[in-house]
Amino acid sequence: xxxxxxxxxxxxxxxxxxxxxxxxxxxxxxxxxxxxxxxxxxxxxxxxxxxxxxxxxxxxxxxxxxxxxxxxxxxxxxxxxxxxxxxxxxxxxxxxxxxxxxxxxxxxxxxxxxxxxxxxxxxxxxxxxxxxxxxxxxxxxxxxxxxxxxxxxxxxxxxxxxxxxxxxxxxxxxxxxxxxxxxxxxxxxxxxxxxxxxxxxxxxxxxxxxxxxxxxxxxxxxxxxxxxxxxxxxxxxxxxxxxxxxxxxxxxxxxxxxxxxxxxxxxxxxxxxxxxxxxxxxxxxxxxxxxxxxxxxxxxxxxxxxxxxxxxxxxxxxxxxxxxxxxxxxxxxxxxxxxxxxxxxxxxxxxxxxxxxxxxxxxxxxxxxxxxxxxxxxxxxxxxxxxxxxxxxxxxxxxxxxxxxxxxxxxxxxxxxxxxxxxxxxxxxxxxxxxxxxxxxxxxxxxxxxxxxxxxxxxxxxxxxxxxxxxxxxxxxxxxxxxxxxxxxxxxxxxxxxxxxxxxxxxxxxxxxxxxxxxxxxxxxxxxxxxxxxxxxxxxxxxxxxxxxxxxxxxxxxxxxxxxxxxxxxxxxxxxxxxxxxxxxxxxxxxxxxxxxxxxxxxxxxxxxxxxxxxxxxxxxxxxxxxxxxxxxxxxxxxxxxxxxxxxxxxxxxxxxxxxxxxxxxxxxxxxxxxxxxxxxxxxxxx
Numbered sequence: 001x002x003x004x005x006x007x008x009x010x011x012x013x014x015x016x017x018x019x020x021x022x023x024x025x026x027x028x029x030x031x032x033x034x035x036x037x038x039x040x041x042x043x044x045x046x047x048x049x050x051x052x053x054x055x056x057x058x059x060x061x062x063x064x065x066x067x068x069x070x071x072x073x074x075x076x077x078x079x080x081x082x083x084x085x086x087x088x089x090x091x092x093x094x095x096x097x098x099x100x101x102x103x104x105x106x107x108x109x110x111x112x113x114x115x116x117x118x119x120x121x122x123x124x125x126x127x128x129x130x131x132x133x134x135x136x137x138x139x140x141x142x143x144x145x146x147x148x149x150x151x152x153x154x155x156x157x158x159x160x161x162x163x164x165x166x167x168x169x170x171x172x173x174x175x176x177x178x179x180x181x182x183x184x185x186x187x188x189x190x191x192x193x194x195x196x197x198x199x200x201x202x203x204x205x206x207x208x209x210x211x212x213x214x215x216x217x218x219x220x221x222x223x224x225x226x227x228x229x230x231x232x233x234x235x236x237x238x239x240x241x242x243x244x245x246x247x248x249x250x251x252x253x254x255x256x257x258x259x260x261x262x263x264x265x266x267x268x269x270x271x272x273x274x275x276x277x278x279x280x281x282x283x284x285x286x287x288x289x290x291x292x293x294x295x296x297x298x299x300x301x302x303x304x305x306x307x308x309x310x311x312x313x314x315x316x317x318x319x320x321x322x323x324x325x326x327x328x329x330x331x332x333x334x335x336x337x338x339x340x341x342x343x344x345x346x347x348x349x350x351x352x353x354x355x356x357x358x359x360x361x362x363x364x365x366x367x368x369x370x371x372x373x374x375x376x377x378x379x380x381x382x383x384x385x386x387x388x389x390x391x392x393x394x395x396x397x398x399x400x401x402x403x404x405x406x407x408x409x410x411x412x413x414x415x416x417x418x419x420x421x422x423x424x425x426x427x428x429x430x431x432x433x434x435x436x437x438x439x440x441x442x443x444x445x446x447x448x449x450x451x452x453x454x455x456x457x458x459x460x461x462x463x464x465x466x467x468x469x470x471x472x473x474x475x476x477x478x479x480x481x482x483x484x485x486x487x488x489x490x491x492x493x494x495x496x497x498x499x500x501x502x503x504x505x506x507x508x509x510x511x512x513x514x515x516x517x518x519x520x521x522x523x524x525x526x527x528x529x530x531x532x533x534x535x536x537x538x539x540x541x542x543x544x545x546x547x548x549x550x551x552x553x554x555x556x557x558x559x560x561x562x563x564x565x566x567x568x569x570x571x572x573x574x575x576x577x578x579x580x581x582x583x584x585x586x587x588x589x590x591x592x593x594x595x596x597x598x599x600x601x602x603x604x605x606x607x608x609x610x611x612x613x614x615x616x617x618x619x620x621x622x623x624x625x626x627x628x629x630x631x632x633x634x635x636x637x638x639x640x641x642x643x644x645x646x647x648x649x650x651x652x653x654x655x656x657x658x659x660x661x662x663x664x665x666x667x668x669x670x671x672x673x674x675x676x677x678x679x680x681x682x683x684x685x686x687x
Contacts, residue, residue, distance in 0.1 A: 044116065045141040045161040047381060047391065048150055048341060049332060057381065057391040057413040059424055059467040059484065061522075063140040070569060070581040071611045072178050072625070072681055074186040074207045076132050076140070080160065081585055083142050084536025084567045085520045089560050093640040093669045094258040095277040095313075096224035102144055102158035103486060103516050104542035104561030108432065109157030111147070115164055115248065117287045117303035118151065118326055118347070132250075135174050135190035136203040136232045138165045145486060146430030146463045149393040149409035152345065152375055156430035156461050157488070157516075164248065167192050167199035167236040171685045178681025180629070182223065182674065183211040197238040205230045214261055215675065216635070218644040222673040224258035243291040244299065252283040260647070272315040275647035280310040297332040314647060320353035330377075339381040347373045373399055373433065389413045397431070402458045405431050424467040432459045457509050463488040480524040490514035493544060512553055514544040530573035537566040557591045560670065562604075564588035577617040584610035584631075593667045597660040600638045604670040607634045621687075626680040633676035640669055 044050045046058030053060055061083055073079045080100060081088045089107070090098040099107020111118060114132070140162055147155040176188040190203035207228045215222055230252045237245035257265065259276030268274040285305045292298040303326045311318040330343025352358050352368035359366060375397035382390045393409035409428035415421070465486040472479055493510040518540035525533045542558035570582040589603040613627035642665040646652065649663050 041139075043141050044163070045113070045143050045159055046147075047379065048116065048330070049339075054415075054419065054422065055389075055413075057389050057411045057424060058143060058426060059465075059469075059482075061142040061144075063142075065134070065137055065139065067569070068134055068137070069615075069623075069625075069683075070571065070613060071583040071629075072134075072176070072186075072613075072679065074184065076134070076137065076162065079134075080140065080142075082567055082569065082583065083140075084522050085144060085538040085540075085565070086142060086160075087560075087565065087585075087587075090669055090672065091667070092277070093666050093673070094220065094224070095256060095279060096258060097279075100160060101560065102142070102160075103488070103518065103520075103538075104540045104558055105157040105488075105516055106560075108154065109430075111151055111155040111159050113151075113159060113161040114250075114285070115246075115287055115289070116161060117301060118154070118324075119285050119287055119303050119305055132162060132205070132230065132232070134205070135176065135188045136164045136201065136234065138163045144484070145426070145465050145488070146407075146409075146428045146461055148407040148430040149395040149428055150377060150379065152347070152395065152397055152407075153373065153431060153433045156432045156459065164232075164234055165201060167201035167234055168238075170201050171687050173686040174684065176681065176683040178625075178679055180680075181678040182209070182213065184209045199236045199238070201234045203232045205232075212261055216640070216673065218639065218641055219261050220641055220644050221258045221261065224256050226254065226256045228252070228254040228256075239291075240293075243293065244289055245291065246289045248285075248287045250283075250285040252281065252285075254279070254281045256281075270312045270315055270317065272648050275314050277313045278311065282308045299330055299332065301328045302326065317354060320351070320355075322352075323350040324348070337383050339383070341377075341379040341381075343377050345375045345377070347375075349373075371400075371433070373397060387415045387417070391426075393428075399433050399458070402433060405458070407431060420471045422467075422469040424469075425465070426467075427462075427464045430461040430463065457492045459490060459492045459494060461488050461490045476528045478526040480522075480526075482522040483519070484521075485519045486517065488516040490516075490544075510544055510546055512544065512546040514542075514558075516540065516542045516558075518542075532569075532571045534569040535566070536568070537564070539564055559591050559593055562588045562590040577619075579615045579617070581613045581615070581627075582610065583613070584608060587670070590670055592670060593665075595642060595660075595662055595665060598642075598662075600642075600668060604636075607671060608632060609634060609671070621685045623683045624681075625683070626678065628676060628678055630672075630674060630676050634671065635673055635675045636669070636671050638668070640673065641666060642668065 041053050041062060042050050043053045043056055043060040043062060046056045046060045053062065063079065063082055067082060068079050071079075071082070077088050077098065077100070080086055085103050087101045088098055089101050090096055100110045100112070101107065102110050113119065140160060143159040143161075145158060147159050151159060170190070170192050173191045174189070177186070179185050185208045187206045188203070190201060192199065192201045194200070207226060209223065209226045212225070213222045214220065230250065232248070232250045234248040235246060239245055257263070257276055257278040260274050263274045263276035265278060268276055269278050283305065285303070287303045289299065289301045292300065304324070306321070306323050308321045309318070325348045326345070328343060328345045330341055333340045349371045350368060351371075352366070358368050375395055377393065377395040379391065379393040382392070384390070389412070391409070391411040391413075395407040397405040397407070399405060407429050409426070411424065411426035414423045463486070465484055467482070467484045469480070469482050490510075491513055493514040494507060518538060520536065520538040522534070522536045525535075540561060540563060542561040543555050544558065545553040545555050548554050565585065565587045567585045568583065571579060573579045586606070586608040587604070588606055591603055594600060594602050610631040611627065611629045612631055613625055615623055615625040617623050643649075643652070643662050644664070647664045652658055652661060652663050
């Protein structure tokens with residue numbers, strides 16, 4: 001069926017391009033936009049103020065909106081995988097929710113921001129990047145390594161900051177529609193308008209997938225069915241002396257389910273006869289920024305989000321809601337060689353669910369969690385001269401459960417005279433207050449019981465990295481090289497042990513330490529003919545050392561953290577504005593959570609997910625594009641679900657038919673079950 005749909009999409013693509021070639025006014029052009037070399041672009045995430053990426057003392061990686069178009073995806077969750085060392089990880093083979101891993105560290109260590117505000121965290125982590133309209137996004141900035149000195153808890157492993165477009169600079173109207181041979185449909189529409197001195201950008205994103213597919217024959221959906229709508233509205237206000245004032249609002253509703261092919265939402269949701277995982281999500285967000293009308297540059301920011309989740313994992317309910325209020329104010333002052341920033345933050349979280357996370361100690365009544373986390377921070381960027389910059393930072397937070405938390409940071413940057421070489425070094429600490437259930441989706445799948453051995457302590461990390469960037473040219477190519485070595489040491493790391501009992505996840509603070517270390521290399525090549533390439537490779541060694549019963553430290557590799565991984569983007573522009581893009585990523589073996597005596601391998605194989613796209617641009621603002629995803633048709637050959645025929649574990653005690661005591665398990669996954677598929681789309685922009 002999928003190959004028939006792929007063939008039809010190919011015919012439509014070929015015909016459409018020929019028709020538009022005849023009816024549209026064409027322009028022969030060999031100009032090729034610099035999609036990869038963003039060294040001179042502005043970034044804000046590393047220091048909380050806008051500076052040139054080249055001048056930033058903290059290394060920041062950038063994905064621009066132009067790069068999204070080289071491999072169109074229905075959500076930013078998938079698009080972020082174009083960054084070397086950043087991996088979207090699917091955590092459940094039934095409902096297909098996931099999180100973002102930076103340098104092999106799990107999702108809870110990644111802080112996701114929208115316009116610098118911690119709008120996506122905790123309960124919404126697994127849904128945070130779904131439903132953000134691509135038409136609203138200007139760029140995504142990624143900082144690897146702890147940034148708690150500026151952003152507090154959860155910025156322990158890195159930051160992903162989604163920068164939305166300025167309403168005054170966005171297109172008047174834009175639209176992007178595409179479909180795939182799996183019958184996925186995505187629509188993204190945005191328009192801007194002006195009322196008085198206020199510029200507004202309104203975006204709507206809709207994604208629909210309602211096609212039951214079971215190519216591996218286990219009677220479970222290979223891809224979760226989804227029905228999602230997101231509405232985003234941003235306002236930028238014109239003020240005297242270009243002072244900042246903006247307000248953004250977003251609403252997301254999603255209905256997703258996966259499970260047995262015969263599952264019916266009306267009759268089987270929450271039942272113990274036919275297995276399904278059904279999640280209803282409603283979410284409201286607000287973010288704002290306002291610069292005080294005084295001589296000094298004082299910025300105030302706020303964010304609010306309310307997340308309501310109604311879920312059933314088989315016959316196990318998970319009902320939760322979370323409300324997060326965040327406020328921040330900082331003073332930005334430059335004098336002499338110093339660029340000083342002094343600020344204060346306050347974050348209040350209300351969280352409630354039906355799990356032991358909000359139960360009283362005796363388990364008799366429900367006690368919603370209410371957490372207030374105040375903090376202050378100071379940062380001084382000292383620019384000694386055009387070559388040398390020193391960044392000093394410190395943050396103090398107070399948590400009622402953990403007391404005082406200190407987070408210092410220091411960074412140094414050196415530039416050569418011609419700015420073709422840059423060396424950065426940094427050291428910092430990170431922390432994360434305990435918020436277990438809201439972050440670990442594996443605890444909610446229903447296939448395992450959650451056990452907490454003791455009162456969990458806050459995690460801490462110590463990180464150092466060294467970054468070297470150089471640019472050089474030959475007669476026919478310009479080359480940018482970005483090389484980074486990193487090392488992170490974790491204490492009190494919260495570990496979910498899947499090995500003690502196949503029916504349980506046992507959580508405890510690590511009796512030892514954890515390490516994330518490695519090196520990453522990014523290379524951008526710009527040829528004197530219209531060929532561009534961006535190639536990245538990462539080596540990571542992510543593991544934990546824990547004392548056994550004899551007090552001897554034992555080393556265990558981190559799950560879902562391949563030692564070797566990489567990304568690639570190759571683009572060529574032909575005459576008549578035809579462009580071909582080859583994109584993808586590859587991964588080496590990664591350790592997987594297996595059951596005792598599991599017949600499936602403990603490590604995944606090497607694999608590549610490659611995509612190819614052909615785009616035709618017209619000078620009337622229309623683009624037609626199409627291509628193939630998962631070009632090599634890679635699908636995991638192992639059983640993604642253990643005992644898919646007995647999802648409620650009704651017959652696990654049968655010693656004859658189940659001598660190893662296997663139980664239903666959804667956590668063994670390392671790649672999507674979607675094989676090769678075609679896609680076809682059209683986009684339009686009016687400036």
